[in-house]
Structures are given as C-alpha cells and as structure tokens.
Amino acid sequence: MIFTILIAYFLVLQAKDKLIAHLRRIIQLSPTEEVIVRNSFKKKHLDKKEVLLFTGEVSSHMQFIADGCLRAYYMDDEAKEHIVQFGIEGWWVNDLYSYLTQTPAKQFVQALEKSTVLQIHRDTLNDLYNEVPAVERFFRLKFEKAYVAFQYRTIDAMAKPAEERYLEFRTKYRDIEQRVPQYMVASYLGITPEFLSALRKNLR
Amino acid sequence: MIFTILIAYFLVLQAKDKLIAHLRRIIQLSPTEEVIVRNSFKKKHLDKKEVLLFTGEVSSHMQFIADGCLRAYYMDDEAKEHIVQFGIEGWWVNDLYSYLTQTPAKQFVQALEKSTVLQIHRDTLNDLYNEVPAVERFFRLKFEKAYVAFQYRTIDAMAKPAEERYLEFRTKYRDIEQRVPQYMVASYLGITPEFLSALRKNLR
DNA sequence: CCCCTTTCTTAATCCACCTTAAGATTATTC
DNA sequence: GAATAATCTTAAGGTGGATTAAGAAAGGGG
16 A cells, blocks of 8 residues: 555656656756746656547646557548547647647547647646746757647648558558557548558569 | 838838737737837848748748738659648748758748748747747747648648538638649648639539 | 730549458457 | 447549630730
8 A cells, every 4th residue: 555655656756757757857956946947847647548538628728648558530521530649748739729728639649559748728737837937948949849840741642642641651650559459540541441541562 | 222221121010010019819928029020030032932941951031921812832752742730820831840840841931922921930939939038939839830721721621522622711811822733732732723613613 | 915824624534542341360358 | 259339452433623625804104
C-alpha cells in the first residue's frame, strides 16, 4: 500500500521532470519559476482507448504527454474518422480550436496506449503567462513552430501523391508508425486503409 | 514637390495608424510603447506584380499589409504555382518557415495590386518582444489563431469536395474573390482553373 | 480605340484514389 | 487455446478532378 503510493509519487515526479526538461530545451526557468510551473500542472492517467476529450465538450486544458500515445480525430457527416494529429511522449495534444475559442470541440482526443498527461487549465495558464513570462515565450515559439510545420504538412498533402506522403511519414515518424495500427496511418494521410495497403504492396 | 512630400508623409502616418489600431484591437499599448512600436516598422511601397520576397532569399521581416492585396505562393517541380495565402489590408503575409528558421524561402510573396506594407526586421521584433511584452502577447495570440484557422482549412480541404470549399471561400472571403483572378482562387483551393470554371457553371 | 496579353470557358480523355465486398491475418479475451 | 474482435489484404468497378487543346472574352497599354 505505502509502496504503491511511493511508486505513484515517483511517477508524478518523473512526469513533471519530463515537462520541465521539455521547457528548458527552449526557455530558462529560475528555481522559483520551476516550482510555480510544476504546481500549475496536474497529472492524469489514461487507460488504453480512454477518451480525454469528447466532441461537444469545451477543451479547457493544455495537455503535455509525459508517457504513452494519443490521437486527435474528428468524425465527418458519414461517421468516418479522420485523424488530425498523433502525439507521443514530449508532444502536446488538444483540440486547439476548442481550447482557444472556448467553443465545443469537434475533435476527440483519445489514448491509444496507457498514457500519462500533464494538464494545465486555461485560466491557470493565462495567469502563468503573467507570473512567468518565459512560459508565454515558450508558447509563442511553440505555436510558431506548430504553424509552419502544419503549413508544410498541408502543402505536402495537396501537392504530393499519397505514396510519397506515406514514405515521408515513415521516415519522419518511424516511432509512431510502429505504435499505431495501419488504418490510422491511412486516416492521418487522408487515404483509405485499402489504398494504403495497395501502396505498401507496390513498395515491396 | 513639397505637396508630394506632404502626401507621402500623410500616407506613412496613415499606414502606421492602421497598424496601431490593429494591435490595439488585441493588446493595450501605453503612449511610450506606441512610439517604440511605430519606430520599429518601416513603410514599403509595392507596385502591382512587384515581388516582395523571392524563393531562395531568407525572409527577414514580418510584414503587415496597410493597403493593397498580396499573395504567397510556391512553385512545384513542374513549375506550377500553388497559392498558400492571400492577404489584404490588416493581414500579415510572409513565408513564415523561412522567417522563423532563417532558411531560404520556398515561397514568393507578390503584390497583386499597388500595395503598402509595414516591415519589421526579425532582430528588431525580437528586441521589441523584450521592450514591449504586450507585442509578444500579440504574436502569441496571432499564431494561435493562425494555427487553428489553418488547421481547419486543412481539415476542410481533405474532407470536403471542391464545390463546397469554393462556396465557403466565397462566403468567407467575398472581398478577396472580387479582387483576384479566378485562376488564383483555383490555385488557392487546390484545383485547376478549368475545373473551377466547370464548377461555377454547375452552380448557375 | 485598337492590338496584344491575360483570363475564362468548353469538351474529350485519362488517372489517382475511393467504394464495396470478401477473405486472410493477427490480437484479445474468457 | 478456442472464440471473437480487430486489423490487413485483394480485387472489381466507380468517380472527382487533372490534362490537353481550342477558342472566347475581357483588360490594359500605347
């Protein structure tokens, strides 16, 4: 019993250590600031297939993945799933539109493996921007990077044929490809699983 | 002569007034800060078809459109143009990837009409982030918004048929549609001008 | 106001990718 | 370790949008 508590406490620390290390790769934090940041986030454990955010809910937290693998996806009118983003350790996942505009989410966020995320509430984060300006800088840079990465993904998606996109996905996200089913990769690439299967056959 | 100079000076003021008004819609600026911001930007006039940024150059400035209409586009291997973004008064245009990573631009930025832009150099802007933190907040919010807007554009582009995308473009950017040739709208939507023409015929 | 360039349309043919449906593998669960 | 669910493959036929080539219309410079 005590033992379990100790292990749990250790995991919390570990998760937050990962977050701090992640931030320190971009910005500097004084020891005091580090404490403030640590206290602003709450750990949340997710089972495989557990849904962190449902369509229709308003997303109120930014989420850092300390461990595991999640996906963000939406369902079209014909109830088909379209994966917008995968995330593994060290990534952030969310329906950002919902988070930023405080409107109901159009996306689901779901764990594909047992996962640990660190959550910070929008209000807490907005306070944190004032208390620890470096955190605001971190997110400015984060969004800049996310924006250009996304722009290039889109340009690729519109200009390049599916085979090329798949090959790029493989080299860029080898670690993810190993961990998620193939039909989800197809969904992320914007093609049907049947077509991906056919592509892969051609590549052999 | 003197008269021309007076008019030119008036236009500079006008342009910077527009910028300040644009910023004030999002953040607050003290009179001192306003002066600092004004002095950080330089006005640039562009003739129709003039290119502001060439592929291969490194983009070193953020650019606010005070007047006119511009486009950002890239050329694929087959020398076909793909429009990534349009911009009119009150928008920002750039090859952000180049600006942020200081690598050679893959996009052109070109005026589609006589235009006026206000430019700020990357170094000046980075200083400005420290001198006027509200400006950093402005750009954090700007990138957040740009990111989600782009994400939704992409989701649309992958999920919806061309006709629907065209109709959405029309309602969302009526003002732009009036000002740019139809084949550029097609390029922005990721379809051929011939197909757009056929679509429009069907809608009548 | 005319000429030349830019832009838009029409129509035939073609291809990347989708749909449907069925069977073959591979995981999970009891 | 059998049963069931989840995932992957194969193959036939369909469709959205591209390509090519022409001509029509609209603009803009001199």
